[in-house]
Amino acid sequence: MIASPSDIPDARDAVEASINGWNNANAKNKQIVLLPWRWESSSVPVLGDHPQSLINSQGVDESDIVFALFGSRLGSPTPDAVSGTVEEIERAVSSGMPVHLYFSTASLPNDVDTRQLDGLREFRAEVSQRGLLGEFATAAQLGHEVWKAIEFDIAQLDLEAPTLISSKRGVQLTAQPQQEREVKSFDNKGKPRYSNRHWIEITNTGDEDAHEVTFETVGDNSSMMLGNDSTPTVIHAGQTRRLTVMHHMGGGDPDVLRIRWNEDGELKERDFHVG
Numbered sequence: 001m002i003a004s005p006s007d008i009p010d011a012r013d014a015v016e017a018s019i020n021g022w023n024n025a026n027a028k029n030k031q032i033v034l035l036p037w038r039w040e041s042s043s044v045p046v047l048g049d050h051p052q053s054l055i056n057s058q059g060v061d062e063s064d065i066v067f068a069l070f071g072s073r074l075g076s077p078t079p080d081a082v083s084g085t086v087e088e089i090e091r092a093v094s095s096g097m098p099v100h101l102y103f104s105t106a107s108l109p110n111d112v113d114t115r116q117l118d119g120l121r122e123f124r125a126e127v128s129q130r131g132l133l134g135e136f137a138t139a140a141q142l143g144h145e146v147w148k149a150i151e152f153d154i155a156q157l158d159l160e161a162p163t164l165i166s167s168k169r170g171v172q173l174t175a176q177p178q179q180e181r182e183v184k185s186f187d188n189k190g191k192p193r194y195s196n197r198h199w200i201e202i203t204n205t206g207d208e209d210a211h212e213v214t215f216e217t218v219g220d221n222s223s224m225m226l227g228n229d230s231t232p233t234v235i236h237a238g239q240t241r242r243l244t245v246m247h248h249m250g251g252g253d254p255d256v257l258r259i260r261w262n263e264d265g266e267l268k269e270r271d272f273h274v275g
Contacts, residue, residue: 001037001063003088005075008104012038014139015067018146032154037063052078056091065153066092067146071104072112074119086123098156100149101127102134102142171263172206173235175272177245177255198247200257200274203240210235210261215243218256218271223247235261245274 002015016036027033036042039055046054060066068089075083081090092099103124108117127133136142177200184195204210212232217224227244235241243257255275261268 001059001066003085004069005073005085007073008069008071010139011069011142014142015146018143022147022150052084060088060091066099068101070120072108073116098153102136105135105137169206170208171210174203175257175274176201177274198245200243201240202243204235204237207237209237212262214260216258218258224255
C-alpha cells in the first residue's frame with residue numbers, strides 16, 4: 001500500500017514505478033509479484049461507513065507492506081486519528097506488517113500551510129522514537145529506497161513456495177515409417193527372392209496415456225493399407241507400437257495416416273504423412 005497526504009503525487013508515482021520495476025526484474029525468477037495499492041486508483045466506491053474505514057479495510061488490511069510518505073502536510077483528520085495517513089500507519093504497525101516511512105527534504109512550497117507543517121513536524125518527532133525513518137530529496141532517490149526496502153521485506157516475509165505452472169505435456173504422438181528387406185523365397189537355382197516389409201512406429205513421447213487409439217488411412221486413392229485390426233488400443237506414455245502396413249500398385253494419393261485418441265475425456269486426432 002502507498003499511503004500519503006495529497007500534496008506529493010510525484011512521490012506516490014515514484015513508489016509505484018519502483019514496485020513495477022522490481023516486478024519486471026524479479027517476478028519471473030522469484031515467482032513473486034507485488035501489486036501497488038493506491039486509494040485513488042485501487043479502492044472500490046461503496047457506501048456504509050466512513051471513507052477512511054473503507055480505505056483501511058480495502059487497502060491496509062489486505063496489504064503485506066506499507067510505504068508511507070510525507071511532504072509538507074500531515075493530512076486531513078479522521079474520527080480516530082490526526083490524519084488519514086497517520087491512521088493507516090498505526091493500523092499497519094498494530095497488525096505487524098512492515099511499514100516504511102519517508103519524509104521529503106525537498107524545498108517547501110511558497111504556499112505551505114504552516115499549521116499542517118507544524119503538525120507534521122510534531123508527528124515526525126514522536127514517531128522517530130519508535131523506529132528508523134527514511135528521507136528523500138528527489139523521486140529517483142525515493143525509487144532507490146523503495147527497491148532496497150522491497151529486497152529487505154522479501155527476505156524477511158515468510159512466503160510459501162509458489163505453485164508453478166504445470167509442465168505437463170499430455171499425449172505426444174509421433175509416426176515414423178520403417179521398412180526392412182527380408183528373404184521371401186528362393187528360385188530354382190537357389191537364389192533368394194527378396195521383399196520389403198513395411199511398418200510405422202507409433203510412439204507416445206508425452207507424459208499421459210493415449211486411450212481408445214484408432215488408425216485409418218486418409219484419401220480414397222491411397223496405396224497404403226493397414227495390417228492391424230481396427231480394435232481401439234492404448235499407447236502408454238513412453239511406449240512405441242508397431243503398425244503393420246502394406247502397399248499396392250496404383251493409388252495417387254499421398255500416404256497419410258490418421259490417428260484418433262481420447263485424452264482426458266476429449267477426442268483428438270492428427271494426420272501424419274508417412275509416404
